[in-house]
Amino acid sequence: MQHALEGSQALARAVSLCRPQVIAAYPITPQTHIVENLSRLVADGELDCELVSVESEFSAASVVLGAVAGGSRAYTASSSQGILLMAEVLFNIAGLRIPLVMTCANRALSGPLSIWNDQQDSMAVRDAGWVQLYCTSNQEAVDTTIQAYRIAELCELPVMVCVDGFTLTHTLEVIDLPESEQVDRMLPEFRFERALDPLNPISIGTLVSPDYFTEIRYSHHSALLEALPVIEQAAQEWQAISGREQPALLRCSGPEQARIGILTLGSVAGTLEAALELYTDEPATRLIALRSFRPFPSAALQVACEGLTDLVVLERAVCPGSGGILGSEVRAAFSEVADAPRVHNFSVGLGGRDVPLDIYPRLHAALRNGDGLPYAILDLEPERLPASA
Amino acid sequence: MNETSDNNPLRELRKLQPRFSGMESGHRACLGCGEALAARLVTEAAGPDVIYANATGCLEVFTTAWPESAWRVAWMHSLFENAAAIAAGMEAALKRQGKATRVIAMGGDGGTFDIGFQALSGMLERGHNVLYVCFDNEAYMNTGIQRSGSTPHAAATTTSPAGKLRMGKRHLKKDIVTIVAAHHIPYAATASVAYPSDIRKKVRRALAIDGPTFLHIHSPCPLGWGHDGSLSIEVARLAVQTGLFPVIELERGGLAGVMPIRELRPVTDYLAIQQRFRHLFADNARAREELEHLQALADHNIEFYQLRGTHPDTRDTEGADTVTRGGMRWA
Amino acid sequence: MRQRDNKTSILGNYSDMIEIRIHGRGGQGNVVAAYLLATAAFEVGRHVQAFPNFGAERRGAPVTAFVRIADRPIRRRCQVQHPAWLIVQDENLLHLPDITTGLLDGGAILVNSTRADAELSQELGCPVVALPATRLALDVLGRPVPNTALLSAFLALTGLLPQDALISALGARFRGEILERNRALIEQAAARVPAGAWQEPEHAARA
Numbered sequence: 001m002q003h004a005l006e007g008s009q010a011l012a013r014a015v016s017l018c019r020p021q022v023i024a025a026y027p028i029t030p031q032t033h034i035v036e037n038l039s040r041l042v043a044d045g046e047l048d049c050e051l052v053s054v055e056s057e058f059s060a061a062s063v064v065l066g067a068v069a070g071g072s073r074a075y076t077a078s079s080s081q082g083i084l085l086m087a088e089v090l091f092n093i094a095g096l097r098i099p100l101v102m103t104c105a106n107r108a109l110s111g112p113l114s115i116w117n118d119q120q121d122s123m124a125v126r127d128a129g130w131v132q133l134y135c136t137s138n139q140e141a142v143d144t145t146i147q148a149y150r151i152a153e154l155c156e157l158p159v160m161v162c163v164d165g166f167t168l169t170h171t172l173e174v175i176d177l178p179e180s181e182q183v184d185r186m187l188p189e190f191r192f193e194r195a196l197d198p199l200n201p202i203s204i205g206t207l208v209s210p211d212y213f214t215e216i217r218y219s220h221h222s223a224l225l226e227a228l229p230v231i232e233q234a235a236q237e238w239q240a241i242s243g244r245e246q247p248a249l250l251r252c253s254g255p256e257q258a259r260i261g262i263l264t265l266g267s268v269a270g271t272l273e274a275a276l277e278l279y280t281d282e283p284a285t286r287l288i289a290l291r292s293f294r295p296f297p298s299a300a301l302q303v304a305c306e307g308l309t310d311l312v313v314l315e316r317a318v319c320p321g322s323g324g325i326l327g328s329e330v331r332a333a334f335s336e337v338a339d340a341p342r343v344h345n346f347s348v349g350l351g352g353r354d355v356p357l358d359i360y361p362r363l364h365a366a367l368r369n370g371d372g373l374p375y376a377i378l379d380l381e382p383e384r385l386p387a388s389a
Numbered sequence: 390m391n392e393t394s395d396n397n398p399l400r401e402l403r404k405l406q407p408r409f410s411g412m413e414s415g416h417r418a419c420l421g422c423g424e425a426l427a428a429r430l431v432t433e434a435a436g437p438d439v440i441y442a443n444a445t446g447c448l449e450v451f452t453t454a455w456p457e458s459a460w461r462v463a464w465m466h467s468l469f470e471n472a473a474a475i476a477a478g479m480e481a482a483l484k485r486q487g488k489a490t491r492v493i494a495m496g497g498d499g500g501t502f503d504i505g506f507q508a509l510s511g512m513l514e515r516g517h518n519v520l521y522v523c524f525d526n527e528a529y530m531n532t533g534i535q536r537s538g539s540t541p542h543a544a545a546t547t548t549s550p551a552g553k554l555r556m557g558k559r560h561l562k563k564d565i566v567t568i569v570a571a572h573h574i575p576y577a578a579t580a581s582v583a584y585p586s587d588i589r590k591k592v593r594r595a596l597a598i599d600g601p602t603f604l605h606i607h608s609p610c611p612l613g614w615g616h617d618g619s620l621s622i623e624v625a626r627l628a629v630q631t632g633l634f635p636v637i638e639l640e641r642g643g644l645a646g647v648m649p650i651r652e653l654r655p656v657t658d659y660l661a662i663q664q665r666f667r668h669l670f671a672d673n674a675r676a677r678e679e680l681e682h683l684q685a686l687a688d689h690n691i692e693f694y695q696l697r698g699t700h701p702d703t704r705d706t707e708g709a710d711t712v713t714r715g716g717m718r719w720a
Numbered sequence: 721m722r723q724r725d726n727k728t729s730i731l732g733n734y735s736d737m738i739e740i741r742i743h744g745r746g747g748q749g750n751v752v753a754a755y756l757l758a759t760a761a762f763e764v765g766r767h768v769q770a771f772p773n774f775g776a777e778r779r780g781a782p783v784t785a786f787v788r789i790a791d792r793p794i795r796r797r798c799q800v801q802h803p804a805w806l807i808v809q810d811e812n813l814l815h816l817p818d819i820t821t822g823l824l825d826g827g828a829i830l831v832n833s834t835r836a837d838a839e840l841s842q843e844l845g846c847p848v849v850a851l852p853a854t855r856l857a858l859d860v861l862g863r864p865v866p867n868t869a870l871l872s873a874f875l876a877l878t879g880l881l882p883q884d885a886l887i888s889a890l891g892a893r894f895r896g897e898i899l900e901r902n903r904a905l906i907e908q909a910a911a912r913v914p915a916g917a918w919q920e921p922e923h924a925a926r927a
Contacts, residue, residue: 043552056470268797
């Protein structure tokens with residue numbers, strides 16, 4: 001049913017529909033409204049679960065790890081500094097193949113301090129071994145959260161649902177919330193095969209010598225690669241149940257004959273879609289909104305880029321001392337592909353700087369100018385700094 | 390820098406104590422912010438020859454919107470959980486360099502009771518010569534009023550709301566000052582913004598001591614507690630006068646001083662003027678039960694710390710901020 | 721100020737999207753105002769989007785909120801740069817240099833103020849309607865929160881949505897006496913401004 005809801009509010013309802021038994025909550029801007037809404041649902045008896053108000057994000061991640069090991073479906077959410085503080089646990093969760101879903105409300109990283117939206121936080125933990133799915137709208141955030149539990153529990157992998165902080169979490173828009181019965185059809189009761197059980201005792205998290213480590217790490221890597229078809233399958237399943245079209249690994253839009261493509265992660269896709277329709281003087285452009293960043297969908301991306309001569313990778317993160325992060329991965333994915341598009345890499349919107357509609361013509365101009373070879377920050381304005389800085 | 394030379398800038402700066410203004414006005418705190426007042430008093434009393442390590446929270450956010458800063462002292466903000474560890478590092482460096490400059494760590498209740506607890510415990514245990522000041526507004530206020538380990542029992546916050554099933558925060562307020570004192574540190578004390586002279590005295594007392602010291606300052610947040618900014622001092626005073634926030638001093642874990650309560654007030658006087666406790670005044674048995682719990686907590690403090698003075702005392706809850714001429718409240 | 725020209729404007733035909741910017745201070749219910757306006761529009765079947773732009777949360781700090789109302793799904797996520805109208809909840813914000821930036825030609829401003837319309841219009845160089853919203857709210861609700869009164873006046877001026885839609889949106893947040901008082905406030909505020917004065921043919925929402 002359709003409602004006008006703030007993104008965080010809708011996410012809290014979506015989580016509630018997934019029937020988690022344990023939620024760990026620690027506040028950090030801009031995720032706070034999610035945990036506040038969940039607290040309200042618990043306080044009013046609408047959500048029956050253990051809501052553990054932990055003392056730090058390190059404990060938030062540890063509590064949900066313990067909860068899943070104990071056999072319960074669990075949830076937590078964080079952003080930015082919280083993601084970094086729990087980083088050790090995130091690697092641990094993934095390496096131990098713990099099925100879990102969390103929301104990352106994407107926010108820039110300190111120092112200096114910023115509370116505003118970019119994607120540096122989830123990028124900083126891209127090697128942790130989690131599935132990472134990026135949402136372009138709050139509807140997608142709701143739908144992806146539900147699918148995430150399915151993916152996590154089928155693959156025995158943790159899933160991070162990335163939702164742009166403020167840009168999505170604090171935006172009110174029209175959202176179709178599913179019915180309880182629909183979510184129950186999608187998500188069977190959680191049965192974790194390796195849950196700690198006195199009747200069938202196992203040891204989790206043991207010391208592994210060089211004799212076995214490679215094979216175990218490889219099994220994690222291949223599990224992530226095998227998640228690619230599961231992500232597609234979950235999208236199809238939820239599409240059938242919800243009646244709404246669901247993107248799987250990525251979503252393309254724009255004219256068939258386009259030779260230029262723009263690849264993005266997250267909500268900036270919406271702005272680009274709107275711009276594409278307004279700036280009709282610019283060359284035909286294909287927009288590719290990448291949904292799955294981990295596992296990295298090389299094959300799907302290659303198919304999506306067929307016929308393109310140039311691909312602009314536009315990201316809201318940067319690797320200081322190197323350049324773009326998504327850009328590097330895209331270039332790597334095309335390195336052995338014949339007739340691969342030329343990759344132009346730009347960062348934009350760091351630390352929450354607004355990405356306006358005219359980013360689209362500016363991108364095309366920068367493309368023609370070769371500014372993104374290899375990398376540039378598109379919206380850099382050095383004259384903003386005070387003279388003495 | 391040669392301490393004995395005639396044109397020594399540090400010596401000149403030290404002469405400015407105690408009128409030194411360490412935190413300037415023009416910052417962006419809310420009207421009636423208890424923490425802003427407490428921080429100003431601390432920096433004033435501590436003087437210029439100090440460097441500060443500040444945890445993430447309201448204080449560092451409202452004082453430092455780049456390119457402006459309200460701080461006239463050397464000051465650093467790193468992260469939420471590490472103020473005590475940063476301070477420990479600063480102290481170690483200054484010690485190694487043979488400097489007399491002091492180090493003060495500042496954190497809110499979130500950065501002290503919860504996420505910064507580990508770093509605090511480590512700093513105390515290792516005996517660093519650092520004063521740690523906790524500005525306690527009893528919730529994560531900077532992020533929008535979420536509960537912390539310092540939130541009092543039954544207080545409503547956004548993550549411990551009062552609802553059909555729950556009556557606000559279920560758990561008790563962590564007794565941070567006795568936990569800190571259990572590290573055998575030379576001096577740990579509580580204070581309240583309702584008694585500014587007492588705060589200044591305690592800051593100077595702590596800085597005169599060698600070793601880790603701790604000051605826990607009760608600081609109302611009008612937005613989070615739900616009262617008008619003009620009532621912050623009155624609210625803080627009532628917390629003390631009811632016994633809910635005892636003003637005490639502990640030396641090496643033993644009780645060394647209390648601010649006696651001259652006129653004891655019932656907890657309802659304190660609770661009734663704050664929106665975060667309004668669910669306790671509903672007409673039902675659970676609300677009444679919670680009020681009894683809170684009164685019992687206050688009664689326990691009064692007995693445990695012997696908070697009832699037997700004679701009027703210039704250091705008690707009436708004398709500590711009243712000038713005897715005309716009985717005017719001034720500190 | 722930007723030319724509003726349906727034929728050649730690179731920002732397209734304004735009859736399918738209206739953008740509004742709301743300026744206020746933390747604690748004045750600025751963001752709630754944006755959400756309420758969007759919710760009210762949703763109640764009458766429009767596509768909507770509303771979001772804030774603020775610094776760290778603090779009472780009294782300037783906060784801007786944006787609202788988009790359209791007949792098609794709204795996909796852009798950028799801040800509103802070319803609002804058709806401004807709602808200003810605190811008249812002291814009128815002195816900020818950026819306050820009227822981007823306001824479309826023919827755009828207008830509704831300000832929470834006890835000053836005269838003509839005086840403010842002259843100062844700002846565009847049509848301004850002033851409403852003593854804080855005073856009205858104090859009288860009727862007993863609380864100095866200007867947002868409901870301003871929204872009601874805004875709807876009356878623009879004819880964008882019926883007042884009922886606003887009441888319906890408020891009904892999700894308030895009940896009983898408070899809702900009734902809000903209803904009274906809505907009526908009083910609407911009566912204070914010239915109904916339909918800002919109604920543009922290409923903007924009229926068929927409610």
